[in-house]
Amino acid sequence: MRIRHTLYRGLRLLPLPLLLSVAAPGFAAEKSPVSSGCQALSDWFPTTPFPDGNAFPQSGTLNNCAFHQWAYQMFLWLGEPSSSDADAPLNFETLAAPDKVLRPGGPDKPYPGRAAGEQPRIMVRLAKSKQTVDANDIFQAGPGAQVLVDQAGNVVYYTGLLNQDFWNFVTANKLYDLSALTSISPTQDFPVNTLELKLSWRVAAILDDQDQPQKVFIPNASTLFHTEKQTVPVVEVINGKVTDNTGKTMRAELALIGMHVVGVVKNHPEFIWATFEHKANAPDCSAVPTGSTSPVAGLPWSLYTPNSPVTVQNQFDVNNPLAVISSCRLAPYGGGNQQNTDNIQSLNASVAPHLSGSVWxxxxxxxxxxTGGNDAIPGPNGAPLSIQIGSLDLANTTMETFTQDTNCFGCHNGGVHTVTVGNSGQIVPAKHLNLSHFIVNYQAWLQAMQAKQNKQ
Structure with a gap:
């Protein structure tokens, strides 16, 4: 399989060797901003270096802007080619799927646990069952079979990924074994530079067996979205329930519409929780009703039904689970104080000229x-507002469509988690590692499998 690369098409107009070089790791926070305010930093361009979390600004230089800068620098680095090879995958495309390391007995291949060209697992968010609850079951947030369906009538797909620091931490501590997971210290933190991603995808086109478009939903998608050609499960309603466990697959051109970028920096083991969206996803709820097109080259909204009222937004129909869903964003820029909003807007504006001509x-x-850092890990009910910082009502319209009344720490915290596996509710005891739902869901699945074996 050859992945379509659209990241730097038309961007920067640099000589190819310079454009494709990968800089040595180094967080850019001590470099000068390109102008005043919360801005892109000068050494992000033309090639963005990896933002090493060990060099993250410490007390005395730390401010709201630094966290948003880390997030944007990481997003840009993830989109860099991973080598100077003309067909090299982008950095994020080289990361591992969680089920390649969080599996009984551990990984059977070195990082990233798959052959060259093998795709990570892509699924939809389903009701939890023994088939779907594992390290990958972190997709559309919300209880039960809440499936997001775009304006073309296609389900939104998801991918979970983790980096080598995460992988090495799991293997060094044998966290693929239940005994290791249950015996690890509740205060054990993930190491600096641990990174996990969650990506959401629209179906841009259904492809034939020659990877040619058979049915197109987004004309010229590769000029406006980062796209990949992937094999995805066919989703159906069987006995009244949505499932992707049909045994059927299809080839599709997928358009990236959202990305959670979540990573640990020095003195912040709670992770920085950042999220990015395509501008054509959905309007802010305060702008509803609005027209049929987004600001992106007159594109129709991916997730919003034109001129529909606020009262019908972000609603899942249990009686028609594959119905088109209209969505809007409850909290622009994730809320927070005015400085937080101003910093995000300023940073987006300062990056934009450097991406001119690129899908990005x-x-x-x-x-x-x-949070305030220094092991201020959110507890059972999420971090108290007194220690939360940044976008306090943060949600991604493609991933937390139905749960925008909470934020990241409302679900990702170090408290006790109850996960439904099949017909049983598995209780995962409190520990800092529960911040990652890769860990939570995998432990719950292992516990369920052990309980099943004990009954036999």
């Missing part, structure tokens, strides 16, 4: 959230 000019930082 059509994506923007929605917001980021963190």
């Amino acid at each position: 000019a059509n994506y923007e930082l929605v917001g980021a959230q963190w």
